[in-house]
Amino acid sequence: MEMIVALIMVPCVAALLMLAVRNDKARDAIAIGFAALIGLLSIVFAGMYLGASPVYFELPHEWSGFLSAVNVAIDLTVGVFVVCYAVRYRRLLPLVLALIQIGVCLWFELTVQHGVHFESQMRVDQLTVIMALIIGIVGSGICVYGLGYMKDFQAHHPEQKDRRPWFFAIMFAFLSAMFNIVLSDNMAWIYTAWEVTTLCSFLLIGFTKTDEALNNAFRQIVMNMLGGIAFQIAIVYAALNGLPLLFSEFLTAGSASGAALFAVPVALLAFAGMTKAAQMPFHTWLLGAMVAPTPTSALLHSSTMVKAGVFLLVKLSPLFLVFPAASVMVVLVGGLTFAFCSFLAISQSNAKRVLAYSTIANLGLITACAGVGTPETVWAAIFLVIFHAVAKSLLFLCVGTAEHHIGSRNIEDMDELFERMPRLARFMMLGIMCMFIAPFGMLVSKWATLVSFSSTGQVVLLILLAFGSAATFMFWGKWLGKLAGIAAHRESEELTVHRTEWVAIVLMALLVVVCCVFFPSISSMFVEPYLLSVFGSFGATIGMDNLLLMSIIVAFIVVVMFGTLGKSKKKIVAPYMAGITVDSNRRVFKGALGGEREATSRNWYLENVFGEKVLDGPATVITAVVMVAGLAISAFAAPGVSGEVSLPMYAQLTSLNENWLATIIGIIAFVILGPIVGCLLAGIDRKITARMQGRVGPPLLQPYYDVRKLIAKDDVSVNTVEGTYITFALVFTLIAGGVFFAGGNFLLCVFLVTLSALFFILAAYSARSVYSEVGADRETLQVMAYEPMVLVVAVSMFLGLGVLGGLPTFDVAGVANTPLPLIVACVPAFLGLLFILTIKLRKSPFDLSYSHHAHQELVKGITTEMSGKTLAKVEIMHWCESVLFLGWIAMFFVWNNPVSIALAVIVALATFFLEIWIDNNFARVKWQTCLKLSWIVGLVAGIANIGGLVAYIFLVLV
């Protein structure tokens, strides 16, 4: 109990002290001291309640009344505060909302609530522990970061009055309110803290008091007070109808009885959670919040505010299983928000806006997971919360520091940051990787999301997830590329970064790495006990062997990135400029038309496809309609499916390949056989191509000769890291092949292939040659084009195996256990895979990023700057990829008859021949066509195959 009081009160004391202290040094010392104390307290707290079943704390009755009074007082203060601001700045809407809030609060307190007592007021479970750790460590870390940042901020904005005491006071108050939300069990108290966070973020967003800041602050308060009032009405409704007012009792009673009475408060609470979690159409407040100083953004995005919204939704998730109307509303809004915001992020060049859209998108995913409400989805949701908190705070802190040193938060200006701010750029890259790529946490959580959506047959969500994830790759990949560019001999600009900023950044980076590496432990120590206490079952959907493999790869990447990267004895040469190079660092050259010109390259923003002008309107309308419909249906029609689980299907996931030995043998076999078979395939390809063109062609082993020659060439490179990146790409392709042919998890294989593609792209970007950048851009686009279809294949395989009478599993070994080949159930997915295979095998008409033909207009695309051994590795990687992708094709034709393997091989070879024929008979298309066709094929195949299978399972099998 003392711990709980301490967690809530210590930040309050810190806030008061911040107000009192005016001296810089004293403030630094006190803030650091208190931040450390809060962090320590949360760790001790976690240690005390680790693994315990939920603990309730009773308060003495005489206290209960007093605390409730304090609570009401805080409620009213918040209301009055908003009223004052609204009057002062003449804003009508906030005024009205605040008055409604005050009115409801007073009426409720005086008539309904009066004299009601509770047996317990505080509750600690494992989710609370996780949230407390996030708030305590990440939140206070951001406060420390703010110390240095705000000094620079004040120096950059001399016209602003020094109001830093106020700033830090609110930051600490915020933490206190967050602790209150996660620890309280009394709904009225949660509501109070809820409103305090709204007010705090209002004050922080409007901190600079410019017109823009004030507008955005008021937008925030309007949207969040709508949610707040919904929360309030939910409480009033519950009280008037005799429903429990303790949150834990409310949840258990609601999910056990499924009584219709719960439908309204559940929908209202879900609405409140979604406004706070900035779900569309309420996403604009979080975008507007970007005007605030960066520590504010970091705090709002990672550990507080929006996390309160998803915390509430995750808590509500058991109820969503019982109330389909609310569930569908939350699921659809979350899913649409994820997809739309991921698309919108592509069109942004302002780093903070990219981060904001990505936050909203990820919150959408968490919301959708919570909305489905099975243990598996909640498992994924909690991990998304954890990883989002650490990675996003790291990114915000990095962007903030970069902004103060390069004078811009535009991604275009972060060119060469790898050299200008070497440490900072590496931390930023770590944060970005953690956000979107396996083996880092966010992607592993997304993996779990995909699995759990598949096992519950969420067709719409699966499609939205597939396309949203593909967009995610695009916008993170190109940003990462900008950072990775290296030009020789730039001076380091990071010598003047404040020490407090470094401390916070390093802390966040450590958290990212620790969370990724200890993913399996976090699952078993925190998340699974929580799920056990709420649902009575574990929710883990990813086998322990795969989690461990991921951990190992994370450790490997981090060690190399921060340890050895940049130490190489290679000869360094300048990039190729297709003219007379004048200055390769500035990329100035003399072209055929004479005169010096500078080559520039910008990221792709695809504004005509994914711009705010295009997508904002439809997205807002659709999500608003879904929300209104969801609320209306909850209020008036069909509330609650009494007591029974409302899911149309719920396939139990099985995992076949928990065997380390098989994976290792598979990897070793693939390392040896993959290149041999791939080399022969490449030779056959060239031979057949020559014959199709009426030539004799090279010897069958020509690809092998080429690679041997390349290895014998001199070791030169445009920079010291390119070769390392390519080695990574090759290694990950080999592991992916090993995992696949050992019968391992198909999704793991897909994610490793994507990881390999990312490192290939990074290598090209790092060269900072315009030609390889164009190639890299196109490669990124290609990944975005084919990714949805690949995920559709995975999901179709999972569902198809179940329908065909095998075990529903993502393990490739599963296909050998079914009485019929996979193709019987997955024709659309197979055809879709055939289509994107052309992209993956780098064949015309989709060989945009590089090809084996003599397309010379872009030199050699992504491989332009690669030579010698590096190019040899690329070739070997390409061989192995060919084998792997033909393996994917073959997978459709294997069943529990050993002879089928021969058939599968024949089909794979026939497919390869078909690809060569296509390669020789089609001209290369524009990227627009490539993207459009691949996405249409992915969408149609996805809806047809996944939708068809789910409908079949629902109608015929269940």
Place this chain on the structure above:
Amino acid sequence: MSSVSKSPWVIHYDGSSCNGCDIEVLAALTPLYDVERFGIINTGNPKHADIFLVTGSVNEQNIAVIKEIYDQMVEPKVVVACGVCACSGGIFHDCYNVVGGVDKAIPVDVYAPGCAVRPEAIIDAVVQGIGILEQKSAALAAAKKKGA
């Protein structure tokens, strides 16, 4: 035969030629001559190429370009001058802007004269170039060993 001889990748640059030799170079890649039989590929990227085919003479405008392409090529590398203009300046040798043959800009390993040079002669020159490439490759390997 070492590995380098089985996979000579070429890059082709046109100096100030009349385009006669260029057409012959491309003719060598067509099905009739099909130089890919010997593993020869036209790369268009100096960083990937082993053999530098230059047609036409060197002039004041392009001398720096030729030098740059040569410098960008990774060792071991060989230069083949295709056609009489590339060998010596040919009929353009006394034009006001012409410097002369390719060897005025970079070291040339094989000369393939002719106006225009015939595809057979180009193939022959490249095969000779492969021999030189092998020597250079061996020398590079020896130097590497010594260095290491």
